[in-house]
Amino acid sequence: MKTITLIEDGERARSIYVRPDGDVTVFDRDRKFRFKVDIARAETTWQILERVAPVIAHADSVRVKIDALADRCRAGWRPGDPDEIDPDIPQRTLRRARFGIDLIRYPEFDEFYSPATILMGDDENGQLQVTTEILWIGAGREWAVCEDCFLWTPPDGFEAQGD
Structure with missing residues (x-):
């Protein structure tokens, strides 16, 4: 290496x-x-x-x-269609999405830093996928902007913990 x-x-x-x-x-x-x-x-x-x-x-x-x-x-813009997203930004779909926390980023002193919130769910092939940190998520949880991609999360498949 x-x-x-x-x-x-x-x-x-x-x-x-x-x-x-x-x-x-x-x-x-x-x-x-x-x-x-x-x-x-x-x-x-x-x-x-x-x-x-x-x-x-x-x-x-x-x-x-x-x-x-x-x-x-x-600022209030809401995507409704994949064509509205810049083609250079990768887009993925995550089914049965649920929230998680990136424990590797979890600090020893949590009063100084909040842990990264992520989503976990199944991709198009049914394989478990974990996202990078969520930068912004739609109020209806039908999409999320993550550090490395734009993520579509169909609302009928979202499994929110504790909702």
């Missing part, structure tokens, strides 16, 4: 972990994202970084669009 750390202005660090199979994990601020890259025949750090950097740049661009979408929803 190669670890690449970028330090900006002497205070902010980003880390990139590249495994031999091309599985890449990027830690940026309080967010983490993963993807696969073909690193066959990339032997030096610079060759690996050349293949990884464009994917990171694209993921950062998508993240900016997701944040803008969440801000738009907070």
